[in-house]
Amino acid sequence: MNNLVPKGWSYDQLGDYISESVTGEWGAEAVGDANDIPVLRSTNFTANGIIDYSKLAYRNIDERKRLAKSLKFGDIVLEKSGGSPTQPVGRVVYFDKYKPFLFSNFTQKLSPVDTCDSKFLFYKLYSEYQNGTVLKFQQQTTGIINFQLAEYLSYKSAFPPLPEQQKIATILTSVDTVIEKIRAQIDKLKHLKIGMMQQLLTQGIGHTEFKNTPIGRIPKTWKVISLGKAGSWKGGGTPSKANKEFWNGNIPWVSPKDMKSEFIEKTEDYITEHAITASSTNNVPASSILIVARSGILKHTLPVAIAAVDVTINQDMKALIVNDKVLALYLFHYLQANNHKVLRATLKAGNTVESLDFSEFSQYQIPLPPVSEQQKIIDVMESIANRLRSKQQLLKSYELTKKALMQDLLTGKVRVHRPYEV
Numbered sequence: 001m002n003n004l005v006p007k008g009w010s011y012d013q014l015g016d017y018i019s020e021s022v023t024g025e026w027g028a029e030a031v032g033d034a035n036d037i038p039v040l041r042s043t044n045f046t047a048n049g050i051i052d053y054s055k056l057a058y059r060n061i062d063e064r065k066r067l068a069k070s071l072k073f074g075d076i077v078l079e080k081s082g083g084s085p086t087q088p089v090g091r092v093v094y095f096d097k098y099k100p101f102l103f104s105n106f107t108q109k110l111s112p113v114d115t116c117d118s119k120f121l122f123y124k125l126y127s128e129y130q131n132g133t134v135l136k137f138q139q140q141t142t143g144i145i146n147f148q149l150a151e152y153l154s155y156k157s158a159f160p161p162l163p164e165q166q167k168i169a170t171i172l173t174s175v176d177t178v179i180e181k182i183r184a185q186i187d188k189l190k191h192l193k194i195g196m197m198q199q200l201l202t203q204g205i206g207h208t209e210f211k212n213t214p215i216g217r218i219p220k221t222w223k224v225i226s227l228g229k230a231g232s233w234k235g236g237g238t239p240s241k242a243n244k245e246f247w248n249g250n251i252p253w254v255s256p257k258d259m260k261s262e263f264i265e266k267t268e269d270y271i272t273e274h275a276i277t278a279s280s281t282n283n284v285p286a287s288s289i290l291i292v293a294r295s296g297i298l299k300h301t302l303p304v305a306i307a308a309v310d311v312t313i314n315q316d317m318k319a320l321i322v323n324d325k326v327l328a329l330y331l332f333h334y335l336q337a338n339n340h341k342v343l344r345a346t347l348k349a350g351n352t353v354e355s356l357d358f359s360e361f362s363q364y365q366i367p368l369p370p371v372s373e374q375q376k377i378i379d380v381m382e383s384i385a386n387r388l389r390s391k392q393q394l395l396k397s398y399e400l401t402k403k404a405l406m407q408d409l410l411t412g413k414v415r416v417h418r419p420y421e422v
Contacts, residue, residue, distance in 0.1 A: 006412030015153030027061035074118035083145035090134030119169035197337035228362030231322040236313030237280025246275035259303035298354035
């Protein structure tokens with residue numbers, strides 16, 4: 001017995017709690033008959049272990065296999081092939097439907113034994129993924145990462161008795177329920193923000209007279225300008241990594257990996273004043289618009305942010321120092337609301353790494369209200385954005401709570417002896 005096992009718990013193989021491990025099926029193209037069935041794929045997996053049912057694939061699979069392999073409520077689906085260097089295989093999702101579903105050949109169904117709470121087992125496997133245990137069982141072959149499932153199911157871990165499993169599962173499920181409600185509220189606010197911005201960008205505030213322009217109908221007092229005329233655009237560069245005097249200074253150096261928030265203040269890398277004077281990077285003042293001009297993320301998103309402090313940028317970025325006719329927050333909200341539209345119109349075709357055609361981007365036309373009306377539009381958008389940011393902070397708080405609870409409860413560091421409410 002492992003000395004670290006809490007009193008009353010057992011130290012067992014993960015596979016001891018699985019009654020059935022079944023490989024998935026992909027079948028043939030759907031043809032519209034009774035053999036068509038929804039099949040879960042890796043694209044249905046989410047980071048929080050909840051299945052995304054909005055991206056279902058329907059496949060034609062014969063009745064014998066459908067009856068033998070259909071998922072049942074409480075089954076766990078594990079991704080055993082695919083993955084990437086930043087997303088190992090071994091992810092799990094919890095099946096919570098009573099309708100017939102199958103699962104693809106890149107996944108595996110794990111059904112819990114009767115003496116194990118299915119939701120607890122899901123959280124146990126989810127935790128093993130989050131804490132990196134699964135990294136021991138990755139196998140790279142011909143560009144695809146495969147999961148060493150048999151070895152993984154032989155891995156030993158601590159398990160509480162069934163009543164404590166059920167209490168732990170109830171606690172973590174209650175946290176997940178709150179998290180999903182907050183996520184739904186965030187999604188609604190995002191749609192409201194985009195819809196409101198699109199309305200304001202065509203109708204303005206309080207206008208009764210309009211005119212037709214190359215970009216559509218806009219208020220009569222507005223202008224149309226190209227992004228290139230919105231101010232002064234700057235590129236960036238990378239100081240020599242070989243020169244230690246260039247790095248670990250106090251000046252933020254923004255690259256695409258830092259573009260994860262609306263306002264950029266902190267970065268992964270920092271450079272020195274000497275690096276600015278001796279390399280191709282440029283100083284970018286606070287309140288400038290930052291965009292990613294070259295990165296794989298441009299396949300689906302044009303990252304846009306505002307520099308909250310003076311920064312520098314690398315060669316995959318562009319920065320705009322707006323002129324006195326354009327308010328930075330107005331342009332920021334415009335680019336956010338029209339993200340995919342701008343991206344489709346200005347993305348270079350046929351490149352190995354996705355990049356903007358900056359000539360096309362500079363010529364892209366946008367509506368420009370007078371500065372006073374830009375500010376009014378900003379005020380409306382920021383009222384929604386502030387609500388959105390508040391919900392996003394609340395979401396982070398609950399996600400941290402869940403992480404801490406999983407660490408405490410699934411290891412027995414904190415024991416559950418009575419009902420618990422979140």
